[in-house]
Amino acid sequence: MDTLYTSRLHGFPNLSKAGLEPALNEESLLSLLVVLGSSISLVALVFAFITYSLFSDLRNLSGTTLMNLLAALFMSQLLYVVGVGGVPDSELCIALAFALQYARLCIFCWMLLMTHNMHHQFKTGLHLVPITDNHIGRHFLRYSLFGWGMPLILFGASLLIQYHDKAGKLLNTATIKGQNCWFLDRNAFIYGLLAPSAILIVATFYYLVCSAVLARYIISIQADIRTREKMRRKRTLQILLFSKITIALSVVLALGAFSKLSNRSEPFWIMYNVAQGMQGFLVALLVTCNCQVLKLYTRSIKSRASRHVPCYVGTGQTSSSMNKSTSLQLLTWDPAPDSV
Template identity: 65%
Template sequence: METLYTSRLHGFPNLSRAVSESPLTEESMLSLVIVLGSSVSLVGLVFAFITYSLFSDLRNLSGTALMNLLAALFMTQLLYVIGVGGVPDPELCIALAFSLQYIRSCVLCWMLVMAHHMYTQFSTNLHLTPITDNSIGKRFLRYSVFAWGLPAVLLGASVIVQYREKGGKILDTASLKEQNCWFLDKNAFIYGLILPSTLLALTTFSYLIRSALVARYVVNMQVDKKLRDKMKRKRKLQLLLFTKITLLLALIITLGALTKLIRSEILWISYHVGQGLQGIFVAMMVTCNCQVLKLYTRTFKSRGPRQGTSTFGNIVPSAKTLLGKGVSISKSTSLQLLTWDPTPDPV
């Protein structure tokens, strides 16, 4: 236990050096998998963020919320990599622990925002409530205040708990360095991250269930079979995507909680591997699906003889070409990250 918990996973620079000087061992292989996985995750998250920034069809309220989620996940992976080799400076160690606790809460808050927005859109289709551009801006502002502000409140509570637990010695980081400054001490970790994360995850799952019920009701209201099948397929893809991302994030938080409270080799290794690879998994789920690939293909096909040149010299399809190809640039706030056809009108 002691060698795995400290030497194997705490001394990454030594392990990396050992790879070139000696045959591959269990420790060096684990180090290699985690470092490579984290690097690939960072690249994947950047690619996903650029994808949702590039296409106008994805820059709606849902896509913007997803971009904020990707940005928070990127910061989580980056801070995780910073602590991999150990943090000798106590001030940097406590700053890293607090930063990670804040950004982990931001990730869960943005996931809750996305689930709430999906439920709102499904309910809008049910009640035929009109949505104006003004209401879209106000809603995103409320979402941003909640997703970035609530974690700041939780972080302040963690600082108070950590300060009181250490008797005023908040820079006493001996226990934090045992886990690479990724987690605060026990009480601050439980009350500042575990309990709020549990409530956020449960609330997200409740919105997913309610969205599924509303979507099923709306789909069954449709008379046309083709329209009904299309709406059912679209809603199912959206629900599955959000459910998979929520389950993955909840799993990583659970593994982190167990490794903090229970010193187990298997749990500690599982957390490292999961934390290192979660970014690439999320990036693949939101970009490497048939609908995003269809958007890429549609953009390439729309490049005909009539093409315009952007201010940066890049060739882009003209508006007339896009309209001639039947591309619909929608300004609605519906969840179009999985389909770029206009939302079917409910009965």
């Protein structure tokens, strides 16, 4: 029997008696919504990644950590949309289930690292004590080991739990195909994903609260009013940004947990799929459409416009860049034109 992915989404006809009836229309519509939402999210995540790669002001330790979060989220979105409705090959479905668990753990690890880095910046006074490149590189190496290595350890633990529960058989492919090749069995899901993710989320909120307290104290001791207001806007924007991202990712995980533990309850399953498909778009929107990034875009556009449009003074003289040239240089053609 054809899967939902082949018979509904990709247009392959189902010639069975059940396929002739207008059944599973809700599942077909849900799969289509997941594909469309995930496609939009993937494009938005690529745009956000390119944005943080272009501007040198964003390529600091905080921006690089955020780029790793976007990469892990992109991997999660891509793997999930591949398994929509299940895939015919059982081994591929099992591989997708394990890869999704690893990607989801990476997302929450990098989210924790982002808030830890923000708390470290507030604690040491980033604008008062500049950080050298070696310092940034050393911190990023530690972050990379934790952000990509810790999920690997948790992933190995979930494998052992799954192997123990199934007595040598890793997964029941008939079960995970009905879950878009996602979610391991109950114990592996709870102890391999849900419990570690909950701990990471609690630690993330802990650093958010500590950062807010530190920011309030640092702002209060500033003597200059302009500096105080500028610092308040910047710190509030950063704390609110990370809080929104953490809440959005936590809601998606909670919906998936309710759906899994309630044996794929229809309301939770629909809400989870819609949230899973749109989470990448929401995160990309939060990290790119804020005043700090928009200021960089505006500054870049103004600088490019000033390069190509010469400005003239009232006396008829050209700009300073043209004044540096002599009259003889203005009359010559350099390089010389080709002879005809």
